[in-house]
Amino acid sequence: MKDNIINLLAAFETENIGKSFPMEYCLPVYHCVSDEKLPHIRHIIQYKNTRQFEEDLDYLSKHFQFVSWAEFKDFVNGHFKPEKKIALLTFDDGFREFYDTVLPVLERKGIYACNFINPAFIDNRELMFRCKASLIIDAAEKAKTVDPEIYSILSLENPSKENLKQKVLKIGYHEKDLLDSITEKLEIDCNAYLREYKPYLTTDQLKTLTQKGYGISSHSWDHPKYGELTLQEQMESTNRTFNYLKENGFIYESFAFPFTDFGVKKDFFDELFKNKEMFCSFGSAGAKWDSVERNFHRIPMEMGESGEQILKKETAYFRLKKIINKNKIVRR
Numbered sequence: 001m002k003d004n005i006i007n008l009l010a011a012f013e014t015e016n017i018g019k020s021f022p023m024e025y026c027l028p029v030y031h032c033v034s035d036e037k038l039p040h041i042r043h044i045i046q047y048k049n050t051r052q053f054e055e056d057l058d059y060l061s062k063h064f065q066f067v068s069w070a071e072f073k074d075f076v077n078g079h080f081k082p083e084k085k086i087a088l089l090t091f092d093d094g095f096r097e098f099y100d101t102v103l104p105v106l107e108r109k110g111i112y113a114c115n116f117i118n119p120a121f122i123d124n125r126e127l128m129f130r131c132k133a134s135l136i137i138d139a140a141e142k143a144k145t146v147d148p149e150i151y152s153i154l155s156l157e158n159p160s161k162e163n164l165k166q167k168v169l170k171i172g173y174h175e176k177d178l179l180d181s182i183t184e185k186l187e188i189d190c191n192a193y194l195r196e197y198k199p200y201l202t203t204d205q206l207k208t209l210t211q212k213g214y215g216i217s218s219h220s221w222d223h224p225k226y227g228e229l230t231l232q233e234q235m236e237s238t239n240r241t242f243n244y245l246k247e248n249g250f251i252y253e254s255f256a257f258p259f260t261d262f263g264v265k266k267d268f269f270d271e272l273f274k275n276k277e278m279f280c281s282f283g284s285a286g287a288k289w290d291s292v293e294r295n296f297h298r299i300p301m302e303m304g305e306s307g308e309q310i311l312k313k314e315t316a317y318f319r320l321k322k323i324i325n326k327n328k329i330v331r332r
């Protein structure tokens with residue numbers, strides 16, 4: 001219902017999104033770009049193929065001015081006056097496709113991007129629990145039958161592949177051991193997958209990206225949902241990543257929330273910005289303001305739609321929320 005209204009309103013958005021877009025900055029966020037069906041990502045993220053990604057970039061380039069990390073900081077500090085509204089391209093999770101597929105496109109088009117990474121997964125030391133969920137669903141789809149024991153591990157009342165998929169997708173960070181029991185039962189060898197496919201960027205690639213002028217920054221240590229952590233756990237994951245980035249010469253002054261910043265209270269931001277070297281944080285709630293001025297919201301671009309449609313919908317939705325005063329997230 002809500003989506004129908006937004007689609008309808010989006011249809012009336014002007015062709016000049018650079019003008020009508022409600023914020024002075026546009027922060028698109030992607031995870032992956034690939035022309036392949038990737039078993040560890042395809043069931044959790046609707047990533048775009050190269051053609052779709054390039055179309056998004058061309059659309060954004062027409063209406064916005066892509067900026068680097070340094071220009072973004074200058075813009076926030078009021079020292080940079082762009083000709084158009086600015087766009088800072090971001091990626092999360094540090095997948096290898098950023099190097100193999102995205103980098104050649106960005107270099108050809110002369111566009112900067114920053115990738116927010118989880119140090120726990122760099123060099124393919126570990127697979128993020130959501131990627132394990134994707135591998136499980138992929139294996140279950142391909143299997144003729146599913147071992148009833150798996151249904152019982154998941155305490156599924158109505159055993160079916162569809163229910164298994166829904167249940168596996170709901171498994172959170174604190175229950176991630178459950179995913180390990182299931183991969184074991186399904187004989188999915190995550191370590192072999194890490195060795196053979198190498199889903200993540202390596203330290204050498206991070207260094208090369210930095211030398212080429214691209215950004216590497218923080219997405220927490222191992223991708224927990226911050227709203228489910230205690231303040232102490234939130235700070236441990238954040239500070240450990242901050243130190244790693246600083247030691248390795250990456251961008252340590254920003255932090256992008258894994259999953260969402262939904263439910264993260266003011267006390268976390270107070271603690272985060274006690275560190276005077278922390279410049280800003282990034283959520284991904286779309287076109288929204290935040291009562292924490294240095295928490296900037298990004299636009300998720302992997303929603304199964306073109307960049308043009310997504311930006312038009314965000315613009316229409318923002319206008320709608322403005323009427324009822326709901327376009328600002330207020331933290332307490």
Ligand SMILES: [Zn+2]
Nearest residue numbers: 092093258259
């Ligand atoms: Zn992420």
